[in-house]
Amino acid sequence: MAWIKEEDMKAIRAQADIVDIISKYISVEKKGKNYQAQCPFHDDHDPSMSISEEKQIFKCFVCGAGGNVFSFVQKYEKITFPEAVYKVAQWINYPLALDSIQIKEKKDPFEQERKVLREYSDYLEYELFSEDGKAALAALHARQFDEETIRRFQIGYAPEGKKSEYFLKAKHFGEERMRDAGVLNEGRAVFFDRIMIPIHDSKGLPVGYTARRLG
Ligand SMILES: [Zn+2]
Known part of the structure; x- marks a missing residue:
């Protein structure tokens, strides 16, 4: 495609x-x-x-x-x-x-994990533009990332662990799915206080993240 x-x-x-x-x-x-x-x-x-x-x-x-x-x-x-x-x-x-462009998608064996990543990415993007994400957003702006670029690549911010854990658990994806998606491990958020850059597949869906520490 x-x-x-x-x-x-x-x-x-x-x-x-x-x-x-x-x-x-x-x-x-x-x-x-x-x-x-x-x-x-x-x-x-x-x-x-x-x-x-x-x-x-x-x-x-x-x-x-x-x-x-x-x-x-x-x-x-x-x-x-x-x-x-x-x-x-x-x-x-x-x-x-x-x-x-191919609109019809083939049956995806990782559909559930992708769903986790999609919702998690939306959440991370929301966090970046919230009060919590202020320092992360400023760091991105300092590196010449404008809002359009940030939105297009769905760059986000993973807040401190408890907050991400609360969000993920409230979604009821199931521990196993979240572990397979690589976002939660033994009930703990894998990413915290990080700028999150999703890695997208050819359809523009997130399949994982590169995370950057602040500062
Ligand atoms: Zn609104």
Whole structure:
């Protein structure tokens, strides 16, 4: 399976309007220069999500969800990054070669472990943009990682052990699955106080992590 070409991705992003695309999923209201919506990624009762037409990004001021048009579609539909690019391409009638992406997935023997890694990666990303992740985020910014890059590669932050353990256990994945996925060992979080860089397979799904110590 071929990866979507960088030039295609750039062209799709340039041609798609984030306000139009997000409006396909949720209702969006113009407020001054920007647009506002109720955030679909947390239990939102106010319009906490801001969408910038100018910058073509969205950001929720409560849960921290944010990114570009592809990140929104990926997160909302719970699909992979290439699938989201493909979907946006279809909406704007961008001629993306059909065989350049394989939407149908074969039965995956590691489906459960992947599910653990997918949810854990979302959690790590959330942590990076939270209060706990402040120092990690600053370290990434200092190394010229901008938010778009961070979101695209789903770079995250593993907080101190207890917090990760609490999150993982609350998900009820089962100890064995989490051990096989390499995130929990004998009830202990494998990664803590680390910048987490997921290693993705050709479909854009996390299969593991490289972790960097802070400082
Ligand atoms: Zn939110």
